[in-house]
Every structure is written in structure tokens, then in C-alpha cells.
Amino acid sequence: xxxxxxxxxxxxxxxxxxxxxxxxxxxxxxxxxxxxxxxxxxxxxxxxxxxxxxxxxxxxxxxxxxxxxxxxxxxxxxxxxxxxxxxxxxxxxxxxxxxxxxxxxxxxxxxxxxxxxxxxxxxxxxxxxxxxxxxxxxxxxxxxxxxxxxxxxxxxxxxxxxxxxxxxxxxxxxxxxxxxxxxxxxxxxxxxxxxxxxxxxxxxxxxxxxxxxxxxxxxxxxxxxxxxxxxxxxxxxxxxxxxxxxxxxxxxxxxxxxxxxxxxxxxxxxxxxxxxxxxxxxxxxxxxxxxxxxxxxxxxxxxxxxxxxxxxxxxxxxxxxxxxxxxxxxxxxxxxxxxxxxxxxxxxxxxxxxxxxxxxxxxxxxxxxxxxxxxxxxxxxxxxxxxxxxxxxxxxxxxxxxxxxxxxxxxxxxxxxxxxxxxxxxxxxxxxxxxxxxxxxxxxxxxxxxxxxxxxxxxxxxxxxxxxxxxxxxxxxxxxxxxxxxxxxxxxxxxxxxxxxxxxxxxxxxxxxxxxxxxxxxxxxxxxxxxxxxxxxxxxxxxxxxxxxxxxxxxxxxxxx
Numbered sequence: 001x002x003x004x005x006x007x008x009x010x011x012x013x014x015x016x017x018x019x020x021x022x023x024x025x026x027x028x029x030x031x032x033x034x035x036x037x038x039x040x041x042x043x044x045x046x047x048x049x050x051x052x053x054x055x056x057x058x059x060x061x062x063x064x065x066x067x068x069x070x071x072x073x074x075x076x077x078x079x080x081x082x083x084x085x086x087x088x089x090x091x092x093x094x095x096x097x098x099x100x101x102x103x104x105x106x107x108x109x110x111x112x113x114x115x116x117x118x119x120x121x122x123x124x125x126x127x128x129x130x131x132x133x134x135x136x137x138x139x140x141x142x143x144x145x146x147x148x149x150x151x152x153x154x155x156x157x158x159x160x161x162x163x164x165x166x167x168x169x170x171x172x173x174x175x176x177x178x179x180x181x182x183x184x185x186x187x188x189x190x191x192x193x194x195x196x197x198x199x200x201x202x203x204x205x206x207x208x209x210x211x212x213x214x215x216x217x218x219x220x221x222x223x224x225x226x227x228x229x230x231x232x233x234x235x236x237x238x239x240x241x242x243x244x245x246x247x248x249x250x251x252x253x254x255x256x257x258x259x260x261x262x263x264x265x266x267x268x269x270x271x272x273x274x275x276x277x278x279x280x281x282x283x284x285x286x287x288x289x290x291x292x293x294x295x296x297x298x299x300x301x302x303x304x305x306x307x308x309x310x311x312x313x314x315x316x317x318x319x320x321x322x323x324x325x326x327x328x329x330x331x332x333x334x335x336x337x338x339x340x341x342x343x344x345x346x347x348x349x350x351x352x353x354x355x356x357x358x359x360x361x362x363x364x365x366x367x368x369x370x371x372x373x374x375x376x377x378x379x380x381x382x383x384x385x386x387x388x389x390x391x392x393x394x395x396x397x398x399x400x401x402x403x404x405x406x407x408x409x410x411x412x413x414x415x416x417x418x419x420x421x422x423x424x425x426x427x428x429x430x431x432x433x434x435x436x437x438x439x440x441x442x443x444x445x446x447x448x449x450x451x452x453x454x455x456x457x458x459x460x461x462x463x464x465x466x467x468x469x470x471x472x473x474x475x476x477x478x479x480x481x482x483x484x485x486x487x488x489x490x491x492x493x494x495x496x497x498x499x500x501x502x503x504x505x506x507x508x509x510x511x512x513x514x515x516x517x518x519x520x521x522x523x524x525x526x527x528x529x530x531x532x533x534x535x536x537x538x539x540x541x542x543x544x545x546x547x548x549x550x551x552x553x554x555x556x557x558x559x560x561x
Contacts, residue, residue, distance in 0.1 A: 020077040022466075035064055039156060040250045042088050047115040047251065048148035049092050051136060056115070059095055063088045070309055083168040085149070085158065092145055110369055119251050129244045131192050136434065137213040138188035143181045150178050157250065178194075185241055191221045194231040199375070202231055211418055342423035353535040356561035360437060360475035365445055370518075375513050376534030380406035380482050383506035394501035398551075399492035401430075402506070407438070408483045408493070409507040412446060412500065416458060419499035420466030425474060425500060426493050426542035427552035431561055433487015437539045438532035440477025441515035443524030464543040469499040473557060475542055482512045494553035 015049035016037075022030035037433045040059075064085050074083055119133040139147060150272055152158040164174040194202055205224055209217055225231040336438060366372075385391055387400035402408055414423075444450075446468075454462055459479070460465035470476065493502055516528025532538045544559040 011492075016080065017077040020071075020074070020080050022476040024071055024074070024077075026107045031068065035068065037265050038067075038084060039064065040253050041081075041152070042084065042251045044152060044157075044250050045085065045088050046092060048119075048136065049089075049096070049141075049145040050152060051144060051355050053276045057092045059088075063091045066091070074350040080157070082162040085162055086168075089149075089166045091144065098131065115251070118414075131189050132185070132244055134192045135161065135185055135188035137367050138191055139181070139184060143184055146177060146181045150181065151245055154245045155250075165346055166184050175300075182237075186238075188218065189238070189241070190231075191218065192230075192334075194221065194225050197231060199228060199230045201228065205517040206478075211465075212295050218439055236259070245328045246499050256503050271349040289500065309465075333370040350518075354539055355434060356559070357559075358537055358539050359558050360531075360539045360542045361421060362473060362475060365447075366526070366529055371517050371519060372439070372530040375509070375516065375530050376532050377509050378407075378438075378486075378532075379507060382406050383408055383485060384505065385506050387504060389505065390502065391494045391504040393491075393504065394495075396493060398493040399490050401488065401490045402485055402488050402504075404506075405486045406484070407507040407509055407552050409485065409486055409511070410443065410481045411504040411505070412459075412477050412479055412481070413503065414446060414461075414468050415499040415501070416461030416468050417465045419497070419498040420468055422469050423500060424470070424496045425543050426491055427555040428489050428491055428541050429552050429555060430548040431489045431544055431546045433485070433489075434541055435487070435489055435544060436484045436532060437481070437541050438484045439480035439482040439512055439516050440471065440480065441512070441518070441528035441532050443483065443518060444526060445476055447476055447477045448525050468500065471557065478529070480515055480528075482507065489544070490548075492552040496553065532546075 019030050023034050042063050043060050047056050062342055072078060077152050149158060149163045151162060153163050160171055164171045167174060171371055202224055237383050247536050383402055383404040383406045385400055385402050391400040448458060449457055451457035456463040519527040540559055540561055542557055542559060543555045545555050546561055
């Protein structure tokens, strides 16, 4: 796929000029190539401007639809980039006006993927680059819109002329506005650094904060930082944001954006039904079913009034938003959390030799200094993962499919500081073959104490930010949980209440054994726990099914597979 040609040489410019001209003349392949090549730029502009709000998909789709629909009116192919960016900014502003006239449900925004976090995860940003991405959350809407363009300017994807044209101002005025936005971005970077620090006065101030960045708290925290010798000291040289962003890649477009349009001799009504089943918005359906050019992000294009939307065979279907069920929104009674060395009561699972009749139960935390029993070595030929060697899943609906015979590590990251409350467990669905829960490790259980100064602090939270609460009867997870798979299965994050993430790694018996036998004398909180008996009475995960429900959060807690 071609990247957007900002800052590229004349050869690239001529190539895109030829592609644009061919698309204007009705060349289907050229139009397909044009949409595919410029979609990442539009997605990054809209995603950053709206910071991953639920409207991002609609705005991106509307931008591409309008661009395709009006491509014939573009007189100068060399101005295509600034023309397309201007369309995107108009759609962003139109969305803002609609939002002002009819306020949107902000719960949808919180459910959507935070674009700052997507930037960090998908581009694997670290250090001060990560700091800049996270600081975006603290900017006002207008600043985020400008930042979405300036970020791509310093990254080499847009020119200052493109930026000024998209905003509708002169280059001189653009320079002034960019400078003011950069000042607020640097203030926000200072807040991100300070919140990661250990200033007790800042912790006391932030205790009243709800955890959602806004302009009021930006001013309050910035006022504290300016007057605080601890928070105001960056403790390392601060690199200007533009130097950090030079050459940074575009955030990849999610796979779920991709549909394929193919000529099938069906009517627009048939296309509507097919697309509607995939969860596309009514607004986009209306545009798609007009007797003009039909296009979806990353699509194959067909001109004319007769077309049908079909799913590409190697593309996962777009995720469909499903209303939470009673099971997925269950809230247990309030629990007072006080870390205690005494273990939780043990419930012994019923053991039989029939595979799948045993599930995890609430178990007793083993003595920290007691080494685990021997871990049976099951046959392993290796596991392949759709998420690669390290899949990071942080949002509801994120999933990874595992296939093969071998060991899998699932690492927990619970974030009550962002959103505490009831946790909806991840689910294993579409199981083919066998899946066992063989061991727990990582040096600690998530309810172990994690602070020498705060007696209430565990991996599940503390008395200041709140606690992550498990559904009744749920097995307490450890930092690392190990599973053995012989077949295929999909693991899905069902985040709806408490904030959590999972990292999934194909692993091995050697790595599993090394982790669980690393004990307190080696810097860990406790030794690990072996669950595998080497037989079919080894536990299976609590939330596993051979079916593939529309909403994985509805998988029963006590599995029977």
C-alpha cells in the first residue's frame, strides 16, 4: 500500500497524479488504490482530533465517501492531499456542531478506543514519545484538531501549506496557532510526568479528580506543578515534541475497517442488508446505497447503482456493538478491601476424568515461600497467534485467536487508577480441541500487597482510587496465567466496568516452569502455583465455550466443555 506522499520526491507526486487522473476517468483499480493509499492519513487525522471517540469510524467513512463522490470536481491533482485533508477537517467540525446541537452519549466515547493509547500501543512508543501521545488527552477539542495536523506535519506526512489550507487560515496565522497549541501540549506533558511521580501533595490534590482529563483539571494541576519544586523538576532533559515526532509512522488502520465491494448483480437494497448486519451506521448505509460510486475504507470499488457488499475471506468481521446483558453488567455488593495475609477460603472443585467437567474455583493462596509441585510436560509443537508474539489487548472486544499445541501466557494489567469497579472477565470462545489452565506465576497474585507504605494497596487498587472487584466465585488471577492448548480458541477482552488489559504470548514449558519456580528469594512476592495434574482432570478456564456468542461477555462463569 502506498503511504500518503507528503514530503516525498517528485516521482511519488507524479505517480499519485497519474493515479488520481485515472480514478477521475473511471479507472476502478486506480480509485481502489487511491482510497487504500490515503485512508491511513485520514484515519490518523480524525482519530487524533476526536481522540478515539465512537464517532471516528463515521467521520472517516464520510470523509472518504465525500472525497470519492466529489473527485471529479478536483481540477488540480497536485492539490489532492490538501483537498482531502480539508474535507476531513470539515467533517470533524460538522460533527462538533451536531454534537453541540444534540449532545452525544459520552459513555460511548469512554467505550471507544482512546487514540492516544492506540498510538502508544501500535507504534510501541516509549519514554518521552509516549509522554507526548498521552498528553494529547489533556488538550481541548480545538487544540486536538490542530494537533492532528501538526503531528503529521512534523512526522513528514503533511506540509505547512496543507495544514493552513485545512484549517482555512494563512500560513502566518497557522504559525501563531501552532505555537500556542504547542505551549499547552508542553503543559500537558508536565502533567503526565507529574502524575507518574511520587509527590504527596499532588496525590492529595488528584484524589478529588475523577480520572478523566479536562481543561479545569489541567489548569489546577498545572498551577500546582508551577509552584512545586518536586513536580516542576523534570529530572531529565525534555526533548521538544517536534523532535520526538519526526519520522514517526502512522498508526495502522484497524483491520475491522476493511470490507470488500464486489459486483454481484444484486440491488442496493441487498447491499444495505449485508452492511447492516456488519453494524455500519445508518448514515453510512444511506451514502453507500446511492446510485453513485460505492466505497468503504480499504475497499475494492465498484461504480454504478448495482453492487453487493461482501466480506473478504481473510478478514475478520467488523465487531458489532451488543448491548450489555444482565450477566455482563452484574455488580456485586460493595466490598471493603483490606489486604490480609490470611488466605481466602478454599472451594474444592469436583474432580472427574471427563475432560471439561472441571472448572477453576476460588482457591487458597499458597504460602509465598512454598515452591510449587512439578509441572507436567505436555507435548508441544508450538502456538501461532493472530496477534503475533506479543498481543496487547486493552479495550472491550479486542481478541486474539490461538492455534496449535503448546503453552500460552496471559499477563494481567489491572488499572483501577483509570476506572475501578466490577470487572467483567475475559472469555475463551470457539474452542476446538482441548484447553487447560496449567499454572499461575509472575511472582504474585493480583490481590497481593504492592506497597510498603500504603497498607491498602494491592494489584487490585487501593483505598484512594478504589478497587477492581471480581464477580462472585471467580478465581483470583495471578500476574501471569499459563494455559495449554491443543487445537484452537479465541480469547476476548470483555472490559465494561473496571479498566484492565491483557498481554498474550505463545510460550513454552521451559518458560512456564522458570516463571513459577522463581520465588521470593529471587525478588518475587511468592512462588507460582501448578494446577496441571497431567490428566484430563486439570482445570479448564472458568469462561470457556465451544460456541461463538455474539457477546463473549455472556459466556457462563462455570464452563462445561
